[in-house]
Amino acid sequence: xxxxxxxxxxxxxxxxxxxxxxxxASRVAVLGLGGLGGGxxxxxxxxxxxxxxxIDGDVFEPSNLNRQLFCTEAVLGISKALAAEKRxxxxxxxxxxxxxHQYADDDTLYDLIKDCDLVVDCLDSIxxxxxxxxxxxxxxIPLVAGAIAGVTGQVTVIxxxxxxxxxxxxxxxxxxxxxxESRTGNISYCALMISALQASECIKVLLDRGDIxxxxxxxxxxxxxxxxxxxxI
Amino acid sequence: MAKIxxxxxxxxxxxxxxxxxxxxxxxxxGTTVQALITDLQxxxxxxxxxxxxxxxxxxxxxxxxxxxxxxxxxxxxG
Numbered sequence: 488x489x490x491x492x493x494x495x496x497x498x499x500x501x502x503x504x505x506x507x508x509x510x511x512a513s514r515v516a517v518l519g520l521g522g523l524g525g526g527x528x529x530x531x532x533x534x535x536x537x538x539x540x541x542i543d544g545d546v547f548e549p550s551n552l553n554r555q556l557f558c559t560e561a562v563l564g565i566s567k568a569l570a571a572e573k574r575x576x577x578x579x580x581x582x583x584x585x586x587x588h589q590y591a592d593d594d595t596l597y598d599l600i601k602d603c604d605l606v607v608d609c610l611d612s613i614x615x616x617x618x619x620x621x622x623x624x625x626x627x628i629p630l631v632a633g634a635i636a637g638v639t640g641q642v643t644v645i646x647x648x649x650x651x652x653x654x655x656x657x658x659x660x661x662x663x664x665x666x667x668e669s670r671t672g673n674i675s676y677c678a679l680m681i682s683a684l685q686a687s688e689c690i691k692v693l694l695d696r697g698d699i700x701x702x703x704x705x706x707x708x709x710x711x712x713x714x715x716x717x718x719x720i
Numbered sequence: 721m722a723k724i725x726x727x728x729x730x731x732x733x734x735x736x737x738x739x740x741x742x743x744x745x746x747x748x749x750g751t752t753v754q755a756l757i758t759d760l761q762x763x764x765x766x767x768x769x770x771x772x773x774x775x776x777x778x779x780x781x782x783x784x785x786x787x788x789x790x791x792x793x794x795x796x797x798g
Contacts, residue, residue, distance in 0.1 A: 519798045521798050522797070522798060523798045524798065608798075609798045610798050611796065611797050611798035612796065613794070613796040616796065633798070634795045634796050634797060634798065635795065635797045635798065636732060636733075636793075636795045636796070636797050637732060637733075638732075639731060639732040639793075639795055640795065641795055654776065655768075655769065656768065656794065656796075657768070663765070663794060663796075665796055665797075666768070666793065666794035666795045666796035666797065667732060667733045667793045667794060667795060668795065668796060668797030670733065671732065671733065673797050704769070706731065706790075706792060708731050708732060710735070711735075713729075713731070715771075715774070715790070716774075717769075717771045717774055717775065717776060717790075718774060718775040718776060719776050720776070
């Protein structure tokens with residue numbers, strides 16, 4: 488079947504045609520393709536972000552099946568980045584996908600993201616988040632951050648001149664590797680809710696539209712149906 | 721010392737430490753957030769973020785009547 492322009496019919500008039508074109512020309516890097524990164528990547532591709540760089544050095548394992556959107560029984564043992572690329576191409580062949588099967592480190596991260604308009608932090612280690620923030624600031628691009636534990640999650644947006652993660656996690660010299668997620672695990676619907684909020688912030692930043700969670704932290708807790716936006720400064 | 725009341729909310733792994741009457745929780749006037757964390761016997765390093773009336777504060781903040789205090793643990797999973 489020929490798809491043609493109908494692909495984005497239901498985006499209108501929530502988005503304008505010009506905004507759709509802006510998204511089509513946008514370049515977004517997603518770091519971490521687990522519970523958050525899978526949801527973010529798929530939602531950005533469906534919305535029409537034209538260029539995605541998908542970065543993760545890990546392979547899928549059985550414990551990912553409970554929540555990671557790109558993890559199926561068929562891809563266990565397969566690179567998360569390559570599985571993500573395959574899925575995104577199946578959803579939207581008009582998106583140009585660059586799959587990077589490697590763990591980003593201080594030496595490589597800047598080069599991987601420097602040509603992007605935006606980077607999305609879907610990582611699972613607090614020190615790695617600071618490393619990504621450093622690279623995003625060097626590249627002078629905004630960072631959309633999400634983090635989860637159990638049925639709790641948080642989202643914020645960090646622009647290059649902002650204090651950023653220090654406001655949330657404290658000084659990077661005194662960081663734990665993990666938060667409470669090492670005890671709580673991560674639940675499917677929480678991961679996808681936070682990834683949806685991240686995708687929403689990505690679109691708002693790319694279109695310079697709406698209220699962006701800059702210097703604020705959205706906190707969500709699903710047992711109590713709590714959704715609160717807190718001022719960080 | 722005079723008594724005041726605050727609204728207390730403990731998120732995620734902190735929730736089991738929530739005292740009775742958290743919506744109208746009585747404390748001594750002049751109590752800091754750190755003193756309250758100690759009184760509630762929260763584990764060391766369990767609290768990462770302190771929000772009072774929707775704004776981030778430090779442990780040295782002196783609680784006022786009617787304050788809405790939220791304590792949030794470190795969250796970093798993806």
